[in-house]
Amino acid sequence: MSLNPKIVGQAEDAHEAVLVRALATTGVTKQHWIALTLAATATDPAPTGEPAARLSQALRSADPAQVRQILDDLVTAGLLTTEHAVTPAGQELFARVRAETGQVVARAYAGIPADDLRTAARVLELVTSRLDREA
Template sequence: MTTTTGPATLTPSIIGQAEKHHTAVLTRALAGTTLDEKQWITLNQTLAAGEPVERSAQIARIAGMTQWNPADVDTALAALLDSGLLRAESGSQVEVTEAGKTLAGKVRTESGVIVAAAYGAVAPADLATAARVLATITARMAEELARA
């Protein structure tokens, strides 16, 4: 009988593996859509705003959150506008269309089954601790990257 024990401590390798698995789940859910990861995150974050958002501020926010080049986020946003998943509002604001909301719901439902099962295997208190630890690590890395 083989028993599996968890790692002794959190490492960049463990974080990287978790991130790669999250990406694989998302890739599976995006199969058959026209979206890539950058477009999905841009759509999802625009939807999360719950109201029209100023385009340049949204690009800057997503670029900061992901560490992507703002031009790449702008390209993703432009593709979403071209596909009709986002629409331009008055001035320089953008918002998610009904088609964008429908597609986001489909992707969330498909990926959510796998994610819920994985996260459901962990005690809520442990998830809360992991969230605090990862938020702290991310904030410290962001500070270091800002210094460069």
């Protein structure tokens, strides 16, 4: 067996299903989750406009209105401040979903040698980088 788009897609779909299940009762979509994750894992406060730019890149979306709506939704839900910092409610949701999905993913990856996981990560990062350049 060789790495190919079908295998990569199936792995992505399986990971996404775990996330969707964890988000099912939260009112947060995958796009909202990506925005919340970017805000929750940011190391420094982002300059004005940067959260939207990072989200646009992460979603591979050139639609500024869609990106603004996602951020506005999180502000309205009380998960982000108007400056796009994570609120305490946002931190709680982020921690809860991350813990739930982390447990499932840890079980899925259990027993796979660390060297194999590092190799898979390197290959997927390289493929992603090359495809991003093509796009």
